Amino acid sequence: MVYLFNAEAGQETLHVKSEDFKYLIKVRRHKVGDELGFRNKEDIDTLHLYRLQKIEPRTAEFARISSEILRVKAEKELHIGWCVIDNKSVEKVLASLNETGVKKITFIYCERSQKNFKPDFKRFERILQASNQQCGRTEFMEFATCKGLEVFIKENPETKVFDFTDKKLECESDFTTVLIGCEGGFSAKEKEFLKNQEVFRLGTPMILRSESAVMAVASKILL
Secondary structure (H helix, E strand, O other), X not given: OOOEEOOOEOEOEEEEOHHHHHHHHHHOXXXXXXXXXXXXOOEEEEEEEEEEEEEOXXXXXXXXXXXXXXXXXXXXXXXXXXXXXXXXXXXXXXXXXXXXXXXXEEEEOOOOOOOOOXXXXXXXXXXXXXXXXXXXXXXXXXXXXXXXXXXXXXXOOOOEEEOOOOOEOOOXXXXXXXXXXXXXXXXXXXXXXXXXXXXXXXXXXXXXXHHHHHHHHHHHHHO
């Protein structure tokens, strides 16, 4: 854990209770005198350093030592247009995508997306909060939905498309927006619509699951 979110972060005295108390004192076994970083979601760029002053049965009291602006974010920005898949598959890679620095994910209902799947943004945000605390990132990934490829491409005309093609994605590629299909890939109609976009593939003969493709592409572009 690089830091912990707390609504009191920034005040001279800070109190940690409930699950955060159990995590810091019972799991991490912090002792009086230990120094820890905290951030407030209302001012996430500021890192507040505190010293653990007192441990009571259900509360830990901290005293502020210092506060400084310390932003941690990726050097590049990447917006992923991701055709809707099962939330469970998204959750498997969401923290890793956050660590690589993905700026935004727009979930798109494509022809092969199962229409009963609906992105659970509240759960995704809880995963990202835990991920930020672990990796140190000081911005939250953005989420959006889009009703179809036509709308997404109209709003993001520079989009590059991951699909079967001869062109490989090179290490020096500098994408800002990329489109990745759901399980089964794009339909014939969608491929025809996307034919004017730049299309690329990865240098592997294996067929990747949608979440594997998203993770691989993001890593290639951002890291």
